Amino acid sequence: MITIKDIAQISGYSISTVSRVINNRSDVSEKAREKIESIIREQNYQPNENARMLKQNISSDISVIVRGSKSIFLESILEEVQIRMGKHGENINVHFIAETDDEVATAVQVGQTLKPKGFIFLGGSADHFREEFSQISLPSVLVTVDAADFGYDNLSSFTTDDEEAAACAVNMLLKQGHRRIGILGGYLSDRSGEFEDNYRTLRIRGAVKELEKHGIRFDFEKDYEPCAFSAESAFPAADKLLRRSPDLTAIFALNDAVAVGAIRAFRDMGLDVPRGISVVGFNGVSYVRYLNPRLATIRQDTAKLARKSVDDLLLRISYGSPAIHEKIPYEYFGGESTAPPSK
Amino acid sequence: MITIKDIAQISGYSISTVSRVINNRSDVSEKAREKIESIIREQNYQPNENARMLKQNISSDISVIVRGSKSIFLESILEEVQIRMGKHGENINVHFIAETDDEVATAVQVGQTLKPKGFIFLGGSADHFREEFSQISLPSVLVTVDAADFGYDNLSSFTTDDEEAAACAVNMLLKQGHRRIGILGGYLSDRSGEFEDNYRTLRIRGAVKELEKHGIRFDFEKDYEPCAFSAESAFPAADKLLRRSPDLTAIFALNDAVAVGAIRAFRDMGLDVPRGISVVGFNGVSYVRYLNPRLATIRQDTAKLARKSVDDLLLRISYGSPAIHEKIPYEYFGGESTAPPSK
């Protein structure tokens, strides 16, 4: 194995000078720099990461903490994050934790062992963050939950305005004349009676508010049915919801997988979509426009979300730029899964 | 920060003895071990990974190299790998590389900088491996490509028998009476005229062989159309294929996303699936049974594939067990997207 020592020997300079070249220090003569650089290239020398990290007491990794997972939405953000980090030559390590785990506690622990230079939180919940994030001093990005008013200057956040987007989706249904609209997906927390997860809360809140704005009071008991964010879970839930409230003419599904499961359930009940009932999804995963019927949904730009998050984090790591909070735009994608109510 | 030195001081033992305890060496007295262990716990001491790695000249990471990506199939395997590694307390770093890159070359480079203790290759191609894998001496697993006859004793492989599974899918179509069957997806390599990617080759080969077994000669010029493994890419390709060969009564799509895109394209041409044309997919991603029509497909157990791969790699890293090559079973999932031909 070839080390800094070898480079020093070959070049005739000392180890420190070589180190200075490696780290792009300014106090090296042009002559030395050029010579050493050429030798490094020609010997294909790679500084030993472990030694650097040991000395500097940080790793060069970035830790990504994914909470909940198993949703195409998060997966696709994660993939973008990984790709983009790779492009920057950064290494990331990913930690999946269960829906019920505390991501901040995990981060503290990871920070202790792995000493990453930053964190990206995917699919976190506002609950944990607000209180406990103060334990983390590294540059971090919270993707999916708005942390603008948390008051931490080392925490950026990138989100779509779920509340507004949900309102938009419901508004489209209202415009078509629907008045009996059900909501499907997410779940209520055991403890607080609040919605467990921030962006679920937001979507539901946005939808309910929009309904109220149009003089419709939403009856959670009757017209809401919780389920996990998958087609499998939505399938029975959709069935249950419609049997309880057969007069619903439209369903707002909290994500696309839920919409897919719901549509299947309705068809199995002998109900055509959209003629029998309208369905609108959320998230715009890539295949929705090829489904039958094409699913109406809110499209979020996951690539952009990921890109902004990564770029912001790296910038803040390198230059200590201040944390920012940004909303990524969404758009309503009109499909064929909605139509004016027939009942 | 609390170090091994501190533990030594507190316990009254020397650094070496503490190190021995940490590494579970046998030459430590029970008394010393217990005392030191209790102090480690109570001080919540975590050995510095960087120092260990520096000394031992390896990292504790495992590198996963994903080639091609962007397919739900690989994504779902990757996710399983990540989860399972996490459960074992292992750290992984993931490297995405382009379809056209050489994964072995990447691995060599990664090995030099990151010094992982093992590799997992996802979505690799047989071409590169057979020749160049000898450069890699670390325990490795090749997922998706069968390496049984490559002759490397540090390379395990886990695959589904794509060739057999494809034959099975096509056989189902044949049984229903189809004789004019098209194939959609994958692409031919520029250089060799061979199929670039091993498992694409296998699927196509399996399909073609099955046809020939029934006395049908497959005309690549007319009845095959290449495309990437996404609905977006399959949509125009399916259209093109059917316009060129309008007498096809069934399509074997090389994966489910391709099938989804194809079905959409056929419907847009005014052709009902399955009454106008049958479509069978491959891979069995989770939502296919909720699509309309439910997609007939080959279901592969990605969770099992990932689990076996991870377990095998860890076993081999720890105990130097010999490399193995295993086929994960598949099953045909009959949907509603096929029917006897009407023409």
Next chain:
DNA sequence: AACGTTTCTGTAAACGTTTTCATCAAGTAT
């Protein structure tokens, strides 16, 4: 000519481990 700057370079300590080797005590066989 003496001094102060600036620019470049080298020496050596330090980072937190693992591991080789030596030491010492205690036990066992002569």
Next chain:
DNA sequence: ATACTTGATGAAAACGTTTACAGAAACGTT
């Protein structure tokens, strides 16, 4: 008693870097 083995322990070197500090050389200023 003596020699040999065994088991437990510690001292110190080593892993490949970074960096504080000191020194040397080159130059400009008085």
